[in-house]
Amino acid sequence: MVSGLEVSDAVVRYGSVTAVDGVTLAVPPGRVVALLGPSGSGKSTLLRAVAGLEPLASGSIRWDGEDLADVKVHRRNFGLVFQDAQLFPTMTVGRNIAYGLSRWDRAAQRTRVAEMLELVGLPGFEDRRVTELSGGQAQRIALARSLAPSPRALLLDEPLSALDTGLRRRLAEDLARILRETHTTAIHVTHDHQEAFTVADTVAVLQEGRLLQIDDPDALRRTPSSKDVAAFLGFRAFVTHQQAHELGWSGTLPVGAVLGIGPSSLVLDDTGVEVPVVDQGYTVEDVEIGVRLPDGQRAVVSAPERVEGPTVRVRLIGGAVTPA
Ligand SMILES: Nc1ncnc2c1ncn2[C@@H]1O[C@H](COP(=O)(O)OP(=O)(O)OP(=O)(O)O)[C@@H](O)[C@H]1O
Numbered sequence: 522m523v524s525g526l527e528v529s530d531a532v533v534r535y536g537s538v539t540a541v542d543g544v545t546l547a548v549p550p551g552r553v554v555a556l557l558g559p560s561g562s563g564k565s566t567l568l569r570a571v572a573g574l575e576p577l578a579s580g581s582i583r584w585d586g587e588d589l590a591d592v593k594v595h596r597r598n599f600g601l602v603f604q605d606a607q608l609f610p611t612m613t614v615g616r617n618i619a620y621g622l623s624r625w626d627r628a629a630q631r632t633r634v635a636e637m638l639e640l641v642g643l644p645g646f647e648d649r650r651v652t653e654l655s656g657g658q659a660q661r662i663a664l665a666r667s668l669a670p671s672p673r674a675l676l677l678d679e680p681l682s683a684l685d686t687g688l689r690r691r692l693a694e695d696l697a698r699i700l701r702e703t704h705t706t707a708i709h710v711t712h713d714h715q716e717a718f719t720v721a722d723t724v725a726v727l728q729e730g731r732l733l734q735i736d737d738p739d740a741l742r743r744t745p746s747s748k749d750v751a752a753f754l755g756f757r758a759f760v761t762h763q764q765a766h767e768l769g770w771s772g773t774l775p776v777g778a779v780l781g782i783g784p785s786s787l788v789l790d791d792t793g794v795e796v797p798v799v800d801q802g803y804t805v806e807d808v809e810i811g812v813r814l815p816d817g818q819r820a821v822v823s824a825p826e827r828v829e830g831p832t833v834r835v836r837l838i839g840g841a842v843t844p845a
Pocket residue numbers: 535538539540558559560561562563564565566567712
């Protein structure tokens with residue numbers, strides 16, 4: 522018997538739209554898998570199918586070998602967290618967290634609520650009104666509420682995407698810690714690859730309902746299985762072995778592979794190749810300088826500040842190896 526969650530050749534259709542198209546993946550106990558993909562790639566639909574909110578047209582979803590097709594949503598014992606916290610507005614924070622603990626006695630509920638608040642970094646929040654919470658606090662409480670009854674798995678559907686960037690990064694790190702500390706088996710849906718890499722052990726990349734690649738973050742970053750996956754991860758220009766070496770790269774590319782150039786693949790270097798600057802834009806941390814490579818492709822190099830002048834000198838120091 523295989524333990525944990527197993528999705529086999531799952532297909533979900535909405536009328537003539539095939540939203541999930543033959544996806545197979547496993548989530549072993551205590552592991553966190555991210556479903557990553559652009560809007561409309563079928564991430565939420567797959568998560569909803571695992572939760573029991575959408576029926577499969579074919580394929581199966583199993584837990585510890587048991588087919589869940591006839592197991593109703595609330596009997597699956599999966600915790601759900603959505604983009605908007607969906608807390609009960611008339612209840613206190615404490616009552617929200619205790620919601621799934623109705624079979625526990627009062628004292629045990631109180632202890633569990635306090636434990637969960639400690640876990641999500643909001644100790645002492647029991648008597649707060651949920652209408653007075655910030656967006657980030659509300660998501661922490663939603664997480665505490667889902668984890669309180671110790672579900673056998675947690676299903677998170679873009680839980681951080683309504684938050685601003687800085688907060689999202691911090692909460693992603695907290696979420697990763699919380700899931701690991703509690704050995705929670707989880708699926709985390711996101712369209713943000715940085716968030717997927719922070720939260721998950723394994724990342725499944727979806728496009729148009731199909732699973733393109735499932736791997737750990739390092740393997741995904743270094744060896745994306747196709748140019749589509751590479752492009753989605755931010756590798757937007759692709760060069761041959763010869764071109765890479767002309768840009769100063771010293772690595773070796775296998776036959777039939779190209780090197781994807783992402784935001785950290787090029788550096789400014791006075792001894793490097795001179796290329797025209799085509800645009801410059803600020804990010805939170807630095808400036809992204811758009812440059813035109815010798816073959817006309819646009820690539821990006823990060824710099825601490827805007828550059829003056831029409832050209833910069835760059836050197837290629839890394840990239841993603843992917844089939845041509
Ligand atoms: N209730 C529905 N009825 C009909 N089509 C739907 C429904 N929900 C989703 N779809 C379609 O199924 C496909 C997958 O949608 P889904 O919401 O699963 O994608 P997603 O990757 O989660 O996207 P997003 O990041 O925008 O939420 C899309 O083509 C979408 O238009």
